[in-house]
Amino acid sequence: MASFKFSIGAVNITDYLLVIARKGSDPSTEADRKTIPGPQPETQNISFTGLDAVTYDFDFRESADGTTLGTLLATYVVDVKNQIILA
Numbered sequence: 001m002a003s004f005k006f007s008i009g010a011v012n013i014t015d016y017l018l019v020i021a022r023k024g025s026d027p028s029t030e031a032d033r034k035t036i037p038g039p040q041p042e043t044q045n046i047s048f049t050g051l052d053a054v055t056y057d058f059d060f061r062e063s064a065d066g067t068t069l070g071t072l073l074a075t076y077v078v079d080v081k082n083q084i085i086l087a
Contacts, residue, residue: 001049001050001051001052001053002051002052002053002080002081003047003048003049003050003051003080004047004048004051004056004058004078004080004083005045005046005047005048006019006044006045006046006058007043007044007045007046008040008043008044008046008060009043010040010041010042010043011038011040011073012040013038013039013040013062013073014038014039015038015062015063015064015065015066015070016035016036016037016038016062016063016064016065016066016070017035017036017038017040017044017060017061017062017063018033018034018035018036018059018060018061018062018063018066018069018070019033019034019036019046019058019059019060019061020032020033020058020059020061020069021033021048021051021056021057021058022056022057022058022059023052023054023055023056023057024054024055024056024057024077025054025055027057031051031056032048032050032051034046034048035063035066035067037066038062051080052080053080053081054080054081055077055078055079055080055086056077056078056080057075057076057077057078058075058076058077058078059072059074059075060072060073060074060075060076061073
């Protein structure tokens with residue numbers, strides 16, 4: 001098993017920030033999710049542990065209630081095995 005950590009600065013949102021991990025080989029299935037209540041006035045460290053050592057898509061979304069997907073802000077493609085952000 002592998003892990004990956006994001007450090008993100010202040011995000012200009014007022015609701016919840018969702019960070020959703022999806023395997024690149026199966027993007028329709030959610031592997032893990034982190035929910036951070038807004039607003040985001042300071043840097044956040046977000047860790048994903050217990051991941052397979054493969055490529056993941058990490059979606060960053062603003063959510064009104066912390067559950068619904070809401071607005072997609074960004075997606076990062078990450079090679080978790082080699083700890084590299086690909087896109």
